[in-house]
Amino acid sequence: MQIGKQIKKFRAENGLSQERLAERVYVSRQTISNWENDKNYPDVKSLLLLSYIFDVSLDILIKGDIEEMKNKINDGEVKKFEQDSTIFTILLLSCIVLPIPLVSFLGKLGLWIYVLIGIVALYYGMRVEKYKKNFDIQTYKEIVAFSEGKGLSMAEKNQEIGKRKYQHFMLAIGSGVVTLIIAVIMAKLLGK
Structure with a gap:
């Protein structure tokens, strides 16, 4: 203005x-x-x-x-963000759940389907990250506020910025643990 x-x-x-x-x-x-x-x-x-x-x-x-x-964030941007986030979540869950059933039942075709799902998931993941970067949203609270078409006050924003360092660390640890669990489950299933 x-x-x-x-x-x-x-x-x-x-x-x-x-x-x-x-x-x-x-x-x-x-x-x-x-x-x-x-x-x-x-x-x-x-x-x-x-x-x-x-x-x-x-x-x-x-x-x-x-x-x-x-209010400069228009409703269209919020809807696109929510839609892309939903698609990404579904694809990510598919990447976790589907590899063994696809390969077991469809063989090489199942592997190619899994790779295709993974590529599409990466694409939508990059779109979600682009929204987050454009609107400077990284924490859960910022994402919720954005989804509601709102922003955070300066104090809330600074508080969320302070949390980001710890959240990146916890995200790395959590990703490692989830990867380890999935690897152990897959190793046991493939070992049978």
Whole structure:
């Protein structure tokens, strides 16, 4: 959102005319009009006064309303993310469950089907990761918030960023354990 639209919005919310706001910021009414129409921008002193008058942080005044920024994620993106995540989950579970039945019942054809499922799973996995990277979502809480079309507050976001290091470590350990369990089960089944 542009600073001019923010000034106009907060001026209206505070019931101030351009003339009254100009008096409080020590500029002309024309200057306020120019700011609101993005013909020029307020200096730092004026920004500080506007922030004080509107009782908002400089961040909100300059960058825009946080709620509006959260809503920039449109529903279509959320639906695509959820659809791709569901497909990836189904394919990943298929990769875990299907190798032995496919190979046992279909032989080499089953192996090729399994490889094809694996390739498609990798494709959807990369799509899900692309969404996560584009919208800076990595933790479960961030994914849930994104799926609901919301964002996290700065404090929540920082808390989630702090968790990421530990989650990467736990993910690596968990993946290793799951791989070991699957390898042992497959070795026992193939050994029969």
